[in-house]
Amino acid sequence: AVNLMAQGKRNLICGEIPAAVNQFQDACQLLSKNYGEMAKECAEAYFCYGRSLLDLARMETGVLGNALQGAEKTEEKSEKTEEEIVKEKSYKEAKKAEDKTEKTEEGMDTTENQEKPEEKKEDGKEKKSEEAKPEEDPDDVSNLQLAWEMLELAKMIYLKDETKEAQLRAAEAHLKLGEVSLETEQYDQAIADFKDCLKLQEKHLEPEDRLLAESHYQLGLAYGFMKQFEQSIDHYRAAIKTIESKIGKILYPIKQAEQEIKDLKEILPDI
Known part of the structure; x- marks a missing residue:
């Protein structure tokens, strides 16, 4: 199980999400079998499995979206080419009709007969293009549902532990649960999870910690x-303020060091 977790984390970092999902799934099965479903040893595996499932659902949604965009572009191109062909044919037919004024009626009959099969071809092509459109993939919903279940299990286990580390991991689980709710457009639930996350983080983290900025950003997005x-604007501003405070805290000792270096350089000539 330890090796599976290590391999899964590596694959998750490298972007090999399907492989990571399989490895975390196997790790969850082994750990729950050995320690029990609600054991604290299973919490990290549940969290990683849920997180990787969320990433997999997003990846599949992105691939499906790109495929649909490509299909729309090809349909537009095919429609344009068909229109151009029809225009060219009608232009040639009109020219022939002008040259043969005596046979206008026959010319009209031939053009009508030629247009009918073209219309049938166009209808056939439109039907084929409609049939070629990909159907909605139900795997995205199932992956998100399973991700929510795994993250919920991880959160429940972490909340039982009163240590700072476990509480912060519970906050992280709340954050990912909120992201799942955003993906499924359950915005009320997302806001509730993000608020729970922020509450735990404010209790255990410094006011300028960047994790607080991320939680404020997600709340702004949900609102x-x-x-x-x-x-929404209030939380975006809070995220900006947190980041600015973090930058100021990092720069303060640097400025102090620069001033001390300057003072020491001024002393050197006297020595």
Whole structure:
């Protein structure tokens, strides 16, 4: 199980998400069999499995979206070429009709007869293009549902432990649960999870910690989807303020060091 977890984390970092999902799944099965489903030894495996499933669902959604965009572009191109062909044919037929004014009626009959099979061809091509459109893949929903279940299990196990590390891991599980809810457009649930995450982080982290900025950002995003723009802006501003505070805290000792170096350089000539 330890080796599977290590390999899964490596594959997750390298972007090999399907392989990571399989390895975390195997690790979860082994750990739950040995320690029990709600054992604290299973929490990390559940969390990693849920996180990788969320990434897999996003990846599959992105691939499906690109495929649909490509299909739309090819349909537009085929429609344009068909229109150009029809225009060229109608132009040639009109020219022939002008040259043969005596046979206008026959010319009209031939053009009508030629247009009918073209229309049938166009209808056939449109039907084929409609049939070629990919259907919605139900795997995305199942992956997101399974991700939610795994992350919920991890959160419940972490919350039982009162240590700072476990509470922060529970906050991370809340954050990922909120992201799952965003993907499924359950914005109320996402906001609730992000708030629980922020509450735990504010209790155990410094005010300028970048994890707080991420939670504020996700809350701003969720409120934006809910069209509650005032709350959204407030959380975006809080995220910016947190990041600026972090930058200031990092720069302060650097400025102090630069000033000390400057003072020491001024002393050197006297020595």
